[in-house]
Structure formats: structure tokens, C-alpha cells
Amino acid sequence: MSNNTEDTEQIKKIKAGDVRTASRLIRNLEDELPEAKTTLKRIFLHTGKAHVVGITGSPGAGKSTLVDAMISAFRKKEKTVGVLAVDPTSPFTGGAILGDRIRMQRHAEDAGVFVRSLATRGALGGLSKAVGDAVHVLDVMGKDMILIETVGTGQQEVEIINHSHTVIVVLVPGMGDEIQAIKAGIMEIADIFVINKADRDGSNQLANELMSMLNMAPAFPGGWRPPVIKIGSCFEPQTFNQSVDELATAIADHYRCLEETGLLGDRMKRKAMVEIGEALRDAILTPVLREMTESGEMDAIAERILKRESDPYTIAEEVAGRYLK
Amino acid sequence: MAEKRIRIMVAKPGLDGHDRGARILARAFRDAGYEVIYTGCHQTPEQIASAAVQEDVDLVGLSCLSGAHGYLFPRVVELLKEKGADDITVIGGGIIPDQDFQKLYDAGIKEIFTPGATLDSILDWIKNNLKPRD
Ligand code: B12
Ligand SMILES: Nc1nc2c(ncn2[C@@H]2O[C@H](COP(=O)(O)OP(=O)(O)OP(=O)(O)O)[C@@H](O)[C@H]2O)c(=O)[nH]1
Ligand SMILES: [Mg+2]
Numbered sequence: 483m484s485n486n487t488e489d490t491e492q493i494k495k496i497k498a499g500d501v502r503t504a505s506r507l508i509r510n511l512e513d514e515l516p517e518a519k520t521t522l523k524r525i526f527l528h529t530g531k532a533h534v535v536g537i538t539g540s541p542g543a544g545k546s547t548l549v550d551a552m553i554s555a556f557r558k559k560e561k562t563v564g565v566l567a568v569d570p571t572s573p574f575t576g577g578a579i580l581g582d583r584i585r586m587q588r589h590a591e592d593a594g595v596f597v598r599s600l601a602t603r604g605a606l607g608g609l610s611k612a613v614g615d616a617v618h619v620l621d622v623m624g625k626d627m628i629l630i631e632t633v634g635t636g637q638q639e640v641e642i643i644n645h646s647h648t649v650i651v652v653l654v655p656g657m658g659d660e661i662q663a664i665k666a667g668i669m670e671i672a673d674i675f676v677i678n679k680a681d682r683d684g685s686n687q688l689a690n691e692l693m694s695m696l697n698m699a700p701a702f703p704g705g706w707r708p709p710v711i712k713i714g715s716c717f718e719p720q721t722f723n724q725s726v727d728e729l730a731t732a733i734a735d736h737y738r739c740l741e742e743t744g745l746l747g748d749r750m751k752r753k754a755m756v757e758i759g760e761a762l763r764d765a766i767l768t769p770v771l772r773e774m775t776e777s778g779e780m781d782a783i784a785e786r787i788l789k790r791e792s793d794p795y796t797i798a799e800e801v802a803g804r805y806l807k
Numbered sequence: 808m809a810e811k812r813i814r815i816m817v818a819k820p821g822l823d824g825h826d827r828g829a830r831i832l833a834r835a836f837r838d839a840g841y842e843v844i845y846t847g848c849h850q851t852p853e854q855i856a857s858a859a860v861q862e863d864v865d866l867v868g869l870s871c872l873s874g875a876h877g878y879l880f881p882r883v884v885e886l887l888k889e890k891g892a893d894d895i896t897v898i899g900g901g902i903i904p905d906q907d908f909q910k911l912y913d914a915g916i917k918e919i920f921t922p923g924a925t926l927d928s929i930l931d932w933i934k935n936n937l938k939p940r941d
Contacts, residue, residue, distance in 0.1 A: 502891055505863035514809045577837035583858065584847035590854040596861055601842050 493525055499623050501596060508598055511615040522615055529621040530750070532564070533737050534628045536642035538608060538668070539652030541634030544678040546585035547716050548652060549631050551723060553589050555730040556627050562594040564620030567631045568610050571601040578602075582631055596620060607641030608632035614645055614757060643671045644756040647749055648736045650729075652676045653692070655684035669695065672708050673736050676729065681715035704743035706736065770805055811939035816864040818846040818855045820883065823873035828901065832868060835926045839933075852879055856886035859895055866937055869899040869916075876903050881914035888915075896937060900924065 495503040510518035535552075537545050546567065553563050567582035580599035589595040598620075600610040609632055620628050632642050643649055651672035675692055677685050692710050702708070711729050714721030740746035774780040786792045817833045819826060826848050836843045844862050846855060859867050867887075869880055880899050887895050899911065900920035908919055917936065920929055 501860050502863075505861055509814070509863045513811050515811075516809065571842075572837060575838050575840045577840045578842045579833050579837045580842060580844045583844055583862075587846055587850060587854055587858065590857045590861075591851075597858070598861060599844050 490521070490524070492521060493622075496525065496619065496622050497528070497624070499593075504596070504619050504623050505598065508612070508616045508619050511619070512600065512603075512610070512612040522618065525622045526618060529618045532617075532621040532625050532628045533648070533733075534617055534630065534646045535733055536630045536632065536646030536649045537652060538632040538642050538649065538671075539634060539676075539678070540654070540657060543634060543652045543654045543657075544713075544716065545631050545634065545652050546582040548676065548678060548713065548726070548729075549582075549629050550586045550588070551716070551726040552629060552730060553586065553595055554723070555726050557589075557592065557594060558727075559730065561626040562624060563589075563596070564623065564625035564628045565595070565597040565631070566600055566613055566616050566620070566628070567597065568600045568602060568608065568613065568633050570633050571603050573604070576603075596623065596625065602633060609641050609645070611760075614760070617645060640668070640671050644753055647740060647746065648673045648733055650674045650676055650733075652678050653688060654678050655682045655688045673706065674729070674732050675708055675710045677710065677712045679715065680712050680725075681717070685712060704739055704745045706739045706743075706745075766805075770801070774801070812842060813866070813937060813939060814842045814844065814862065814864040815866045815868060815933075816844045816846065816855075816859050816862060817868045817870065818850050818858070818883075819848045819870050820850050820852055820855055820879040821871060821873060821875045822849060823871055823875065823901075824848050825870075825872040825901070828872070829868075829870040831926075832870070832900075832929070835930065836933075839930050841933075852882035852886055855883050856890060856892070859887065860890050860892050864895060865940060866896045866898065866933065869897065870901050871899065871903075872901040874902065876901065877907060877910065880911055880916050884915035894940070898932075900929075 489497070492503055492507070496507065507518060507521060511522060537549055539545050549565060549567070553565065556563050565586065567580070569578055569580045569582055571578045578601035580601060583597055583599050586597050589597065598616060600612060600616065602610050605611045613630060617628055630642065630645060649671050651668050653675060655677065677689050679685070689710050689712060696707065709732050711725065711732060713725045713729065716722050740749065783797055787794060787797070815836050817829050817836070819829050829845065833843045833845045844864060846858055855867065867883065869883060871879060876899060884897050887893055887897070896917050897915060898918045899916050903919055903921055911919060918932055
């Protein structure tokens with residue numbers, strides 16, 4: 483038996499970057515197998531080294547195409563890269579087509595790149611529940627950069643801020659995105675704005691609108707004013723790659739700013755609190771719900787509520803009173 | 808809740824651009840409740856094997872209508888073995904003459920489907936032959 487301070491064979495392999503072991507652990511975490519949680523506990527203390535970058539934006543905004551180019555940009559700087567690409571699960575069948583990877587397949591044979599597709603499996607907020615866990619696994623593998631591509635839902639995908647150091651919001655001209663962005667509160671989450679598909683009409687106008695919105699912002703935490711970066715058309719490789727290099731530089735600058743201003747600590751702390759919250763929910767609420775479901779109590783309660791004999795709020799208080807002593 | 812979900816990769820090896828069948832299959836697998844990774848066309852066996860391991864899929868489905876299956880399919884199986892991933896099941900389909908079947912089976916391709924194969928027959932095969940991982 484190995485004790486807590488000694489690495490298991492599995493953990494040694496992951497630390498050495500073994501793809502098969504790491505990808506299996508991610509899957510076991512996604513499937514919520516108890517032994518995977520045990521491993522996660524052990525590897526957690528080795529995490530916190532990677533720079534995690536979230537990429538969000540409406541469906542078809544060109545996120546995957548951009549991530550593909552970002553991988554190349556970081557590889558040029560000799561950074562290793564892990565990618566978590568999230569696509570939606572069908573609410574009807576529970577199945578999913580994970581298509582982000584198509585755009586990144588040219589990196590498939592590069593040992594310095596690990597791309598993993600994740601289905602949302604019902605999670606809201608544009609991510610999958612296992613994203614946080616998967617980030618830890620890639621981190622322990624030693625990936626320098628971890629890129630997370632959210633589902634393209636356009637709104638309410640602010641969950642990404644709980645997992646990233648740097649959030650990139652990808653906007654496209656001519657989609658009414660600027661208005662969507664304000665509505666969805668996306669202005670507030672962006673550390674860097676990307677205006678994608680610069681071959682489309684209206685990209686200058688969109689850039690100007692964004693700039694003037696930023697000019698109206700009262701102050702920027704840490705003095706970081708989110709840059710607005712125009713990415714050239716992906717069909718013109720030279721300008722495209724040039725602008726993506728510029729983006730890679732801005733990403734590095736942002737991380738340095740976080741470090742220098744102490745904001746990095748704040749973000750890590752926010753992330754830690756979210757993780758504690760999620761873990762508590764798993765540790766407290768999930769077993770209660772399971773017990774109530776298995777005993778048939780849940781069904782009986784639903785009946786009572788249906789007949790208006792009681793209400794969900796009173797029942798929640800009763801149940802809480804029973805469990806929380 | 809803990810549940811071992813099945814993940815499937817649909818891949819098109821070689822220079823073949825006939826992707827209609829592969830796309831239809833990807834959709835059918837999704838509708839049957841599987842998580843499907845589609846790699847797109849023009850993949851080398853190396854890219855396919857490497858992606859299959861990164862994605863930790865249970866099944867790789869290869870589609871080839873160009874006639875190059877004789878080299879491409881066995882090569883994928885071989886590479887998976889090299890990566891210690893020979894527990895990943897490999898099946899294939901497309902324009903594949905009957906006389907090639909045995910050679911492909913011998914190379915480790917578990918089943919082959921040709922034009923006219925119904926989606927139900929393919930889904931049934933998966934249901935009956937693919938077990939969640941240990
Ligand atoms: C449509 C078609 C095209 C379309 C393709 C559109 C597209 N994006 O897919 C276009 C017009 C572009 C095209 C072009 C060409 N085609 Co064409 N094409 C066909 C055609 C008529 C139908 C193919 C099809 O879509 N079938 C419908 C799908 C659903 O069926 P399927 O892919 O076979 O899949 C089924 C099964 O095979 C199986 N299956 C297939 N893959 C897999 C994978 C797994 C994992 C599983 C479980 C099952 C499975 O399940 C599916 C459901 O039953 C066939 C003839 C035929 N009858 O097959 C010729 C055919 C495939 N084409 C052929 C040729 C030669 C060409 C060209 C080279 C022609 C040319 N000289 O320019 C080009 C090459 C294109 C390229 N880049 O590769 C030849 C191939 C000959 C060979 N292999 O020896 C065929 C057989 C015609 C012929 N009889 O000569 N083609
Ligand atoms: N015109 C133009 N099209 C682009 C550009 N970049 C990407 N696209 C196209 O936009 C479409 C969607 O690209 P993806 O990269 O898959 O977009 P995405 O945001 O990842 O999409 P989802 O993940 O489905 O939300 C594809 O057809 C791309 O070819 C660009 O710079 N200019
Ligand atoms: Mg995408």
C-alpha cells in the first residue's frame with residue numbers, strides 16, 4: 483500500500499505526461515467514478531502551475547479555428563499546450579457530437595499538445611462539470627498553457643471565469659454581438675477582446691464600438707485595460723498567424739499583470755471558493771438527494787407538492803433540519 | 808451519478824473526401840446517446856490513433872470509400888497497439904469488396920459495414936459487442 487505522500491504508479495505516469503493514463507483519468511472523473519476522485523485528491527497538491535485561458539463567444543464565432551492557431555503560436559514559443567473543448571450534449575438523447583477537434587487535428591501527432599473534447603452533460607454555463615477536474619489533470623501533466631473552449635451559447639457562459647486566469651471573448655462583426663455581449667454581462671468577464679473574421683464587413687466599426695464602451699468604464703482592476711485584438715481572416719494564413727501571435731503576446735502580458743498586481747491570488751482564491759462550493763454540493767447534497775430518491779421519499783414529496791399539501795420551501799427546511807444537526 | 812459512458816470516434820483516413828456516410832453515422836451515434844468525436848476527412852492513421860488515445864474512446868469507426876482501406880485500416884489498429892491502446896475496438900465501413908473482409912478481420916478490424924447496411928444493424932452491433940471499459 484502506498485501512503486498519501488508517495489505517488490502511485492498512475493500519478494507518476496501522469497506527471498511524466500503519459501497520455502493514455504491522463505486521458506483515462508479525465509474520463510473516470512467525467513463519469514464520476516469514486517476511485518478517480520481519490521486520485522484527484524492526491525494530484526491536487528501538484529497543480530496550480532499552468533496558465534489557464536478561457537475562450538468564449540457565440541456559436542460559429544471561429545473559436546476552434548482560433549484555438550488551433552493559438553496552439554501553433556504557443557508551440558513556437560516552446561510551450562506545451564492542453565486544450566479542453568466543450569460541446570453541447572443533446573438534452574433529448576444524452577448523446578453529443580464533439581466537433582471542435584476537427585479544426586485542431588493537425589496537432590494530433592505533436593506530443594506537446596493534448597486535445598480533449600468534453601460534452602456538457604447537462605451542465606449550464608457553457609462548460610462541463612468535469613472541466614475543473616480536467617484542468618487539474620492537464621496541469622499535473624505539465625502543460626504550460628491550458629486552453630478551454632466553451633460551448634458557443636452566446637449568453638450566460640460566464641462560468642468560464644471560475645476556471646481561467648485569462649478570459650478571451652470572441653466577437654464577430656455583423657451578428658449583433660456587441661449588444662449580446664452587454665446583455666450577457668460578457669463585457670465584464672473579458673480580459674481580452676478578439677474581433678474575429680476581419681474579412682467580414684463591420685469589423686472596424688465593432689472595434690470602435692468596443693473601444694468607446696471601454697472608454698466609459700470607470701476603472702479597470704489592476705489597471706488592465708482589456709485590449710481589442712483584430713484577428714485576420716483564417717483564409718489568409720500570413721496575416722492570420724501574425725494577429726494570433728499578437729494575441730499570444732497579450733495573453734502573456736495579462737498573466738504578468740495578474741502576477742504583478744496580486745490579482746492572480748484573488749482569481750485563484752475565487753477559483754478555490756468555487757471548487758469548495760462544488761465539492762460541498764457533491765459531498766452534502768448529492769448523497770441526500772440519492773437517499774431521498776432511493777427511499778421513495780422524493781416521489782412522495784413530489785406527490786404532496788402536486789396536491790398542494792405542502793410547498794418545496796417548507797419541505798427543504800424540514801429535510802435540512804433533519805440532516806444538518 | 809457514476810456511470811461508464813461510451814465514447815466513439817468516427818474518422819476518415821486517407822485522401823478520401825466522401826464524408827456523407829461518416830457524418831450520417833456521427834449523427835446516428837449521437838442520437839443513440841453516445842458521445843461522438845468526429846475528426847473530419849484526410850486523416851493519417853497516426854493522427855487517428857493519437858486522437859483516439861487523447862480522447863480515450865471505446866470505439867474507432869473508420870470510413871473509407873476510396874479503396875485504400877487495405878493499408879489504412881490495419882495501420883490504425885497497429886498504431887493503437889503501439890500506444891498500448893489495443894483495448895479500443897476498431898470497426899470500418901465504406902466501399903469494401905467482400906474478398907477483402909478476411910484480411911481486415913485478421914488485422915484486427917472487428918466488423919465491416921458496406922453500402923446498404925442499415926443504421927439499426929450498425930447500432931445493434933455496437934450494443935451487442937461494445938462493453939463499457941473495465
Ligand atoms: C455521393 C458520392 C460522391 C460525392 C461525395 C459527397 C460527400 N461529401 O460525401 C462526390 C460527388 C463529391 C463524389 C466524388 C468522387 N467520387 Co464518389 N461516390 C458517391 C456515391 C454515389 C455515394 C456515396 C455516399 O454518399 N453514399 C451514402 C452513404 C450514407 O453511404 P456510405 O458512405 O457507403 O456509408 C454506408 C456504408 O458504407 C457504411 N459505412 C461507411 N463508412 C462506415 C464507417 C463505419 C465505422 C461504419 C460502422 C459503417 C460505415 O454505413 C453507411 C450506411 O449504410 C458513391 C457510390 C456508392 N454507391 O457508394 C460514389 C463512389 C464512392 N465515388 C467514387 C469515385 C471514384 C469518386 C471520385 C474519385 C470521382 C472522380 N473521378 O472525381 C470523386 C472523389 C472524391 C474525393 N475527394 O474523395 C467511387 C469509388 C470507387 C472505388 N472505391 O473504387 C464510387 C464507389 C462510385 C463508383 N461506383 O465508381 N462522390
Ligand atoms: N470568413 C471567415 N470564416 C471563418 C474565420 N474563422 C473561422 N471561420 C469559419 O467559421 C466557421 C466556424 O468556425 P469554428 O472555428 O468551428 O467556430 P466555433 O466558434 O468554434 O464554433 P462552435 O464551437 O460550433 O461554437 C467555420 O466554417 C470556419 O471556417 C475567418 O477568419 N473568416
Ligand atoms: Mg468550436
